[in-house]
Amino acid sequence: MRSYALISALLTTSVAAQTTGKLGDAAIISDNPVGAHYVATFPISEKNTVRGTVKAESNPDGKGVHFEVSVSGLPEAGGPWGYHLHAMPVPEDGNCTKTLAHLDPYERGNTPAAPKCDKEKPETCEVGDLSGKHGAMSGTSFTASYDDQYASLKEGIGAFFGNRSIVIHYSNSTRITCANFTMLTAGTPASPVGTGSPSPSGGFSSVVGPNGTAPPTGAPTYNPPATPTGSEPSPSQGAGSVIKTSFGFGALLAGVVAFVL
Ligand SMILES: *[C@@H]1O[C@H](CO)[C@@H](O)[C@H](O)[C@H]1NC(C)=O
Ligand SMILES: *[C@@H]1O[C@H](CO)[C@@H](O)[C@H](O)[C@H]1NC(C)=O
Ligand SMILES: *[C@@H]1O[C@H](CO)[C@@H](O)[C@H](O)[C@H]1NC(C)=O
Ligand SMILES: *[C@@H]1O[C@H](CO)[C@@H](O)[C@H](O)[C@H]1NC(C)=O
Ligand SMILES: *[C@@H]1O[C@H](CO)[C@@H](O)[C@H](O)[C@H]1NC(C)=O
Secondary structure, eight states: HHHHHHHHHHHHHHHHHHSBBTTTTTTOOOOOOOOOOEEEEEEEOSSSSOOOEEEEEETTTSSEEEEEEEOOOOOSSSSSBEEESSOOOOOOOOOOOGSSBOOOOOOOOOTOOOOOOOOTTTGGGGGTTTTHHHHHHHHHSEEEEEESSBOOOTTTTTBBBBTTTTEETTOOOOOEEEEEEEEOOOBBBBOOSOOOOOTTTTTTOOOOOOTTTOOSSSSOOOOOOTOOOOOOHHHHHHHHHHHHHHHHHHHHHHHHHHOOO
């Protein structure tokens, strides 16, 4: 009896371990820019009848993102329809395959053998697995409205999806349609001081330190085709890229001048 209990406890532990990303559970993002507002509009296409939008807006306190999903023209058969934030934007040719995999900065993975996302433990799901965390689309028209604590509109962290896309697919995972997110309002950076750390139970790391420093592991940067850049956190990254850009421009200008001369 005792060994049975032990074995089942071990099994439970190993299953639980599998469902968590290699980089840990997803962090709750509490400092989304206030007023940030993005929308993805599914394109009018001859290849499918799906139309509609997915709107995403930072919650007023910066904690989590509010989603408004509204689509019509879903197929009569082949559902329920999963939908996910994907790592890459839709290319100009509209080919949804090229959005690559789900947004998954904690590297949970989504192989057929992996356990399905458990709604009761959203922190263990892929950040981009909106249907896993909040329910798949059903019927030919579908609306949903919910908050997600893990997907983020804060630029510079891996969970940021404002520069990425959303894909709807059949239950057999064939992709039906996809759309880029586009920015309507950038929002203002949340004040890092005074908002308090989320300190949730269950082993989350807090997202922002008391003085606004990003934690080493809480919010990894995420570049799907694996181009590790050393992952510096937000404030220095912003300044760094500005410097890099102007430097690059200067060099370009110098090159042009040299060429003209
Ligand atoms: C998935 O299902 C849809 C609708 O039933 C079908 O058109 C498509 O060919 C299927 N894809 C695969 C890979 O079987
Ligand atoms: C999606 O956004 C990317 C990056 O801004 C852009 O290159 C691409 O053309 C956009 N795709 C569509 C279908 O508009
Ligand atoms: C879409 O992209 C994939 C991967 O690059 C490619 O295999 C497929 O043929 C493309 N589909 C179309 C319709 O161009
Ligand atoms: C999107 O933004 C994130 C965070 O700023 C960045 O790490 C990632 O490389 C960007 N992805 C694309 C496709 O531009
Ligand atoms: C932030 O606070 C921590 C602990 O108080 C300190 O170790 C760290 O150096 C501070 N970072 C900055 C950028 O001020």
